Amino acid sequence: MRTSWADAVAAENAASGSSNINGPRGAPRPGRSSYMPPHLRNRPPALDPPAPSYSSPTSGNDRLGYSGPPSGLRSGGSRLDYGHQGYVGGGWSSRGGGRDIGREREVNPFGNNDVDNETEHAFDEQENTGINFDAYEDIPVETSGENVPPPVNTFAEIDLGEALNLNIRRCKYVKPTPVQRHAIPISLAGRDLMVSAQTGSGKTAAFCFPIISGIMRGKFAQPRGYRTVYPLALILSPTRELSMQIHEEAKKFSYQTGVKVVVAYGGAPISQQLRELERGVDILVATPGRLVDLLERAKVSLGMIRYLALDEADRMLDMGFEPQIRKIVEQMDMPPRGVRQTLLFSATFPKEIQRLASDFLSNYIFLAIGRVGSSTDLIVQRVEFVHESDKRSLLMDLLHAQKANGVHGKQADFGICGNKEGS
Numbered sequence: 001m002r003t004s005w006a007d008a009v010a011a012e013n014a015a016s017g018s019s020n021i022n023g024p025r026g027a028p029r030p031g032r033s034s035y036m037p038p039h040l041r042n043r044p045p046a047l048d049p050p051a052p053s054y055s056s057p058t059s060g061n062d063r064l065g066y067s068g069p070p071s072g073l074r075s076g077g078s079r080l081d082y083g084h085q086g087y088v089g090g091g092w093s094s095r096g097g098g099r100d101i102g103r104e105r106e107v108n109p110f111g112n113n114d115v116d117n118e119t120e121h122a123f124d125e126q127e128n129t130g131i132n133f134d135a136y137e138d139i140p141v142e143t144s145g146e147n148v149p150p151p152v153n154t155f156a157e158i159d160l161g162e163a164l165n166l167n168i169r170r171c172k173y174v175k176p177t178p179v180q181r182h183a184i185p186i187s188l189a190g191r192d193l194m195v196s197a198q199t200g201s202g203k204t205a206a207f208c209f210p211i212i213s214g215i216m217r218g219k220f221a222q223p224r225g226y227r228t229v230y231p232l233a234l235i236l237s238p239t240r241e242l243s244m245q246i247h248e249e250a251k252k253f254s255y256q257t258g259v260k261v262v263v264a265y266g267g268a269p270i271s272q273q274l275r276e277l278e279r280g281v282d283i284l285v286a287t288p289g290r291l292v293d294l295l296e297r298a299k300v301s302l303g304m305i306r307y308l309a310l311d312e313a314d315r316m317l318d319m320g321f322e323p324q325i326r327k328i329v330e331q332m333d334m335p336p337r338g339v340r341q342t343l344l345f346s347a348t349f350p351k352e353i354q355r356l357a358s359d360f361l362s363n364y365i366f367l368a369i370g371r372v373g374s375s376t377d378l379i380v381q382r383v384e385f386v387h388e389s390d391k392r393s394l395l396m397d398l399l400h401a402q403k404a405n406g407v408h409g410k411q412a413d414f415g416i417c418g419n420k421e422g423s
C-alpha cells in the first residue's frame, strides 16, 4: 500500500481524533524518518550530497553568487538528495517540452484531447474573455526606475521558449496586454518590479511567463528531503479562489514544459495538498496562512526560491496577512532580496504597501498601468435623475433593455442613491 506524508498526516489526524483541517502544528513525530518516499525506493544509498548550488538562468537574470540555502537548511531532519544531471525540479523528468517518461501523464489543462491541432487555429480567434482588450491600447502607462527595459508589442519579440510559446497560442492570446508588454521584458531582465494594474488586465500571465521561462532555462538542481520540498517560485495570493484561478492559468502556461505547479490554500484538507506537493513542485501558489502551516510542519522549504510574486498585495494586507507575509519572506529560509527576484502587484499603494515594497524589493522598477486610484477610462458613467416614485420602473427598464440588447462584452453596474431626506 502506498504511504506518503499525506497519508501519514491523515493517519495522524485519525489517530489523534483531530478533525482540525489545519492539523497539529509543530515538528513531525520521530519514527517516521524510516519512511522511504516512492522516488527514492530501489535506489542505492545516496553518497554525501554536494553543496547545493544555483546555476543562473540564461534569461538575463544575473542574480549570481548565492550559494543556496543556509547550512541550517530545514529538511525535516532528513538527509537530502540533490538534483543530478537529468533530474530537473520536482521529479518531472524534462523541461525541454517533452513528456515525462515513467511518470504520471500530465493532465491536459486545455480540456480538449487534440491540443496540437487546436493550436493551428489558435491565432484565428481571440479568446472570449469578456474583456475589451482593444480599449486597453490607449491606457496610460508610467514606468520609473533605473534602466527600464523597453516594452514589446508582440509575444514573438520575447524569447520565452518554444513550449511556453505553444501554450500562449493554445490560450489564444494573440498579443500581449499592456501590463504584459511592459512587465514581461522587465522581469525577464531579472529586475524586481512593483506593478499597479487593474483587475482583469492580464497580470497572471505577466508574472507567470517570466517565472516559467526562467525555471525552464535555469537548470536549477533542487535538493530533495524525505519530507521537504523546495519550490523554485512562490506566488502568494490573498484567497483560495484567486489561488485556484492562478493555479489553473499557470497549469495551462506550463503544460508540457516540465515545470510543475501546485496550489495550497486554507479551508480545505491539507492531506490532499501534501500529496500533490510530494509529487514535486517548481511553482507553489499559496495563501499566506496555509503556507505558514506547511513551513512550520517543515513540509516546504523556501531555501531554493528564485522568484517571489505577491498578487493583490493590498488585499492581503487588508485581510490582516502582513505578519504571515513578513514571516514567510523575512523570517524563514527564503533567499534575501537581490538574490531572489520579487514581483509585487497591488491595485493601491497605501503606506503599508510602500513599506512592504521597500523591505522586499531591490532596485526595483515601478510600473503603473492606467491611473492609480481613479476610475478607469474603460468605465462610462451615466447619471439619470428621476422622481422618487419612478426609480423602480426606471431600473426595471434598464435591466430589460440590457437583457434584450445583450451586454456585448461589457458589464453594467447600477448604483441607486437618494437625497438627504431619504431614498
Ligand SMILES: Nc1ncnc2c1ncn2[C@@H]1O[C@H](COP(=O)(O)OP(=O)(O)OP(=O)(O)O)[C@@H](O)[C@H]1O
Residues within 6 Å of the ligand: 126, 127, 129, 131, 172, 173, 174, 175, 176, 177, 180, 198, 199, 200, 201, 202, 203, 204, 205
Ligand atoms: N494577452 C492576452 N490575450 C487574450 N486574453 C488574455 C491575455 N492575457 C490574459 N488574458 C485573459 O484575460 C483574462 C483576465 O486575465 P487575468 O486573470 O490574468 O487578469 P488579472 O489581472 O490577473 O485579473 P484578476 O485580478 O482578476 O486576477 C483571463 O481570462 C485571461 O486568460
